[in-house]
Amino acid sequence: MLIRFSSEALAKVCNSSELLGRRWGAARGLLLEKRLSQIGAMPNLHLVTAIPGILETPVRLTKKGELVAAVFLPLRLLFRVDHDPIPLHENGDARCTEIHDLILMEVLDGGD
Numbered sequence: 001m002l003i004r005f006s007s008e009a010l011a012k013v014c015n016s017s018e019l020l021g022r023r024w025g026a027a028r029g030l031l032l033e034k035r036l037s038q039i040g041a042m043p044n045l046h047l048v049t050a051i052p053g054i055l056e057t058p059v060r061l062t063k064k065g066e067l068v069a070a071v072f073l074p075l076r077l078l079f080r081v082d083h084d085p086i087p088l089h090e091n092g093d094a095r096c097t098e099i100h101d102l103i104l105m106e107v108l109d110g111g112d
Contacts (some may be wrong), residue, residue, distance in 0.1 A: 001039055001040055001041075001042050001043065001044065001045070001048065001100055001101070001102060002040075002082075002100060002101045002102070003036065003039060003040050003079075003102050003103075003104055004082060004101070004102070004103045004104070005103065005104050006080075006103055006104060006105045006106065010104060010106065010107075014032070014033075014036060014104065014107075017029065017030075017033055020032050020033055024075070024107070024109065028071075028072065028075055031071050031072045031075065032071055032075060032077075032107065035054070035069065035071045035077065036077070036104075038051055038054075039054075039069065039077075039102070043100060044096060044097050044098070044099055044100045045059065045081075045094065045096040045097075045099040045100070045102075046096035046097040046099075048069070048096075049096055053070055054069050054070050055067065055069055055070070058093040058094070059093060059094040059096055060092060060093055060094065061081060061086060061088075061094055064080065065080050065081045065083075065086045066078060066079065066080050066081075066105065067079050067081070067094075068108070071107075074108075074109060074110045075107065075108070075109055076107075076108040077104060077107060077108070078104070078105045078106050078107075078108055079102040079103060079104055079105060080102070080103045080105050081094070081099055081101070081102060081103075082101035082102055082103045083098075083099060083101060086099075087099060
């Protein structure tokens with residue numbers, strides 16, 4: 001899965017173990033790094049849903065094409081699907097096997 005970032009600053013932090021640890025603490029930084037690696041290693045969103053507890057299934061995107069992936073409470077990752085048009089079934093569920101590009105919008109911490 002191709003993960004792009006909404007800003008250069010977010011990309012810099014998420015691609016550095018040291019900066020992740022500084023920003024969210026050592027333990028939570030490692031969890032974020034692991035979750036991003038897991039998502040990036042999958043060829044499509046369908047296989048990401050196989051990771052226990054990461055996404056609710058069926059995957060339903062917001063009107064903006066966003067979804068939230070769990071890391072470890074209270075940390076979550078807000079992604080936007082990077083497809084135009086977004087592949088959806090007639091019932092509004094995402095066609096997860098066709099989604100292979102995401103943009104990380106932000107890391108949500110707590111009640112964001």
